[in-house]
Amino acid sequence: MWEYTETVRDHFLHPRNAGVLEDANVIGEAGSLACGDALKLMLKVNSDGVIEDARFQTFGCASAIASSSALTELIKGKTMEEAARLTNKEIVEYLGGLPKEKMHCSVMGEEALEDAVRHWKGLPSRSREEEGRLVCKCFGVTDRQIIKVAKENNLSTVEEVTNFIKAGGACGSCKDEIQSILDKLRSLDKPLEEIRPVPRMTNVQRMQKVMRIISEDIAPRLALDGGNIELVDVDGTTVVVALRGACSGCNASQLTLKNLVEKTLREQVDPAITVVEA
């Protein structure tokens, strides 16, 4: 069962502004029946551009209905310009949070509103071509939509993208493409170090990481040649190891130490590491 907040439950069980708005003059739509959720947003916008009334019809789960209800509450009384700046984040905040797998419900609200804003400006709904290149064929999601949602919500993994916009959530064949979109976004951004500063490790943390990499990565590789390795000590950035099995007494053991063990630990733990033999 999903962990819904009280606000989500309330807006699902007692949705505000549900049903047809008879004198609507602006309509926005998002989603489709095949995708499992769809939202029709109906607005009454006056000549000053103020949203006098907003109603919705939604096919979908509890969080889709609650997101639609929240959306209408958020935009009523606002001008269309003000409403156009609203993103899914405000919907999520209004509801006191959504389960991460359900973020796409809030994005559907944002998309329906965007569609309504276009209609109000006299533009047609965005065509597939304008939307960008189709990435997820199962849910009809384009690269433009992925970039937008990833930027707005600071998404960094394919799984997060799936939670927010469904892309990659069915057959999964577009996951690599989503990853390369995310990679490109990140490379356009600041250098990696600035985005995610490498946290300073305590001695214990460094030790645990060294132990893990030796047992999970280095030892299995040595084992292929009948060798083995034991971690003797970690003193600051000096790692003391003992080579066992076929490695002990092997002429190439110093090479192994530097080229395999030290190189791997420098790459994965800390560039300052020196490896010595006990």
Next chain:
Amino acid sequence: MAALTDVIYLDNNATSKVAPEVVEAMMPAFTALYGNASSMHTFGGQMSHDISRGREQVAQLLNAHPEEIIFTSCGTEADNSAWYSATETQPEKRHLITTKVEHSAVLAYGHYFEDKGYEVTWLGVDSQGRIDLDELERAIRPDTALVSMMYANNETGTVFPIEKVAQIVKSHGVQLHVDAVQAVGKEVIDLQKLPIDYLALSGHKLHAPKGIGVLYLRRGTRFRPYLKGGHQERGRRAGTENVPYIIGLGKACELAGANIEDERTRVAALRDRLQQGLLAAIPNCKVNGDQEHRLPNTLNISFEAVEGEALLLQLDQYHICASSGSACTSGSLEPSHVLRAMGVPFNFAHGSVRFSLSRYNTREEIERVIEVMPGIVRYLREISPFASFLKK
């Protein structure tokens, strides 16, 4: 939280209430009689009698021999063990046959074997969830290690023609595994007459607790244990015997045998009343699955233009428990693989609800569901943008 007595529990294919008689039978093994059945002392050793009795009770329900019963931790372990053993004992055979509508305990193992380089034939089903026996026979090859098929589908209740399947598979000398987790206690299963090699059952679907299952292994079938370790279960499943749960499962099987007529008559009539009541009161809904060959307790019904999770949470307001095959409840973003394999259209698949009854349900409970469901569907259709397309 609703008081327990208020709950109308119609989700028995997910899990079932532990029978009070089962709880009572188990209690001594949790308190005074905590010994290990493998011990040399009388205090522990006496528990082996209880294990033997549990084994006999299970065997009796299936008309099997007690030594053909291997206790496991769950149905999934039993399913996995069958696949493991069939492939380990016939390493030269690299082909497996199963269906697209299996439980994930089998589906996931099938995909795992594909990754390992096996070829797996996934048999499809028709719009009512039925397999094609000719297609099955055509799929069998000299290098087929195992045919694995469920007895009855957990989502729709559709019962496969296992007798005919067994005839075909055994006439080609191929091993057959049957996942009977949903069928045991609801369908009469006679393993003296039904020539299958492995059968899986799960305790918590038949009023025993969660955490116990059985792998039936036909005498003479070569076997490799999935769990390796101690000599328990005649060396076929290592791990200290779960004595209280084995006692509980034995008792539950005894009760299932005594109640199977009730399941097939009274419970079936309640299910039929629910189906007829909902179809009569609610327009634009339809039953999923093979209504002619169906578990007596299961009704899977789709309400067009509404979404399953919304239906379930509305039902929850009335303390009515059911499940759905909708995307939002399946844990993925797609509706149930079973309904998709049957080709159920999206507008119906997203709005499916499964009601699964047990011998503990009453006529009053069923009437209550028939009373509240039309209002829930009407309300959700009022706020659905697709309802205007529905045929009046």
